[in-house]
Amino acid sequence: MNWSNIVTIYLKELRDSLRDRRTVISMIVIPTLVMPLLVFGVGKIAMGVFAKAKTEVASIMVIGGADSPDAVAALSASKLLRIVPLADDWKHQISEKQIRAVVEFPEGFDVGLSKGEAGPVVMYSYEGELKSRLAVSEMEKFLEMLREKTVQQSLAERGLPATLIQPFTIRWENVAPPEKVGGNKLGGMVPYLIIILCFTGAMYPAMDLTAGEKERGTMETLLCSPVARVDIVFGKFMMVLTSSLAAMILALTSTGITLAVAVTVFGGSSSAAAAADAGQKAGNAIPMIDPVGALGVLAMVLPVAVLFSAVLFTVALFAKSYKEAQSYIAPMMIVVIMPAIIGMLPGIELNAQLAMVPILNLSLVCKEMLSGVWHWNYIAIIFGSTCIYAGVALALAVRMFKREDVIFRM
Secondary structure, eight states, X not given: OOHHHHHHXXXXXXXXXXXXXXXXXXXXXXXXXXXXXXXXXIIHHHHHHHHHHHHSOEEEEEXXXXXXXXXXXXXXXXXXXXXXXXXXXXXXXXXTTSSOEEEXXXXXXXXXXXXXXXXXXXXXXXXXXXXXXXXXXHHHHHHHHHHHHHHHHHHHHTTOOGGXXXXXXXXXXOOSOHHHHHHHHHTTHHHHHHHHHHHHHHHHHHHIIIIIHHHHTOHHHHHTSXXXXXXXXXXHHHHHHHHHHHHHHHHHHHHHHHHHHHHHHHTXXXXXXXXXXXXXXXXXXXXXXXXXXXXXXXXXXXXXXXXXXXHHHHHHHHXXXXXXXXXHHTTHHHHHHHHHHHHHSTTOOOOTTGGGSTTHHHHHHHHHHHTTOOOHHHHHHHHHHXXXXXXXXXXXXXXXXXXXXXXXXX
């Protein structure tokens, strides 16, 4: 190999790729803007819709409340609920979103409540529909308050303390370091994103530098130059690898900055009520990960990016047109996503057998490293095996590029 020729070809392909709009979009624009658009665009709209739904007065119907005026009157006092006359087709109206929910009181509910013998209250809703769920949540809150008030009154009448129904409280404390908690929360998602970004970042350059050049008729010109084919392959391969790593790094950087800004922007917003409630439960803190583990993940990603780049380069090289290359490469996304998803499942633990499975091994070891857990034996197996897979894929790419029936496939 002549590294001078390889670098020359690499710089030439890099310059041409940066001039190509499709490559720039796939390598720079999309990885950089996709997360800000999701958080500040879709996320803002979603929170606005949710906030509006929470303030909307929901129409509900009551079944069997004729002999329980006190309960019905208390329910109607809610500012977020409006009781409408009961209709025979109330199930159809819920399904058609004409009303949000129906509550059914048992016969003699008020009397039974005073005696502590009230029957069950049934709520009917449209499962999975946001406004119906909010209406049911409001009714459930009312019924829980009514139940608590009834119990307290009953205890007071008997001269018993209110603490009798709750003799002790339960609280929980986290003893794990913040890095382990953050690694456990984000450990599955981060490697998933890295794997997808590395793959998608290499797709379009791999197709453009192989099948694209065949289609444009520029491959023959390059082959006529006094450069060994192995140098051409490595020069083009380095461009594909650069695109893969650039897409991954830009996307992760954009994601980190976006999440940090989103916490500041949306943290005190009244329209982010749901997000605020969830944030209070989590301590209003961004999940932390082990910084050394993050660097380790980036190191483990390098051979995987080489593997993806070499495989995509080889597959796209076999195609005779850009469109045909797309039809070959698009189904490969499923092959990449499935192991990454399996690695996110709870209960899947890293072992010697799984350490040999490409992609899945990276997903599992990244979860451990982000939590500050370092299984050096598995890390060595994963890094070594992935390097071997990448080397085989790269050798196959060189072999395919030397075949005339592949290069000039019509």
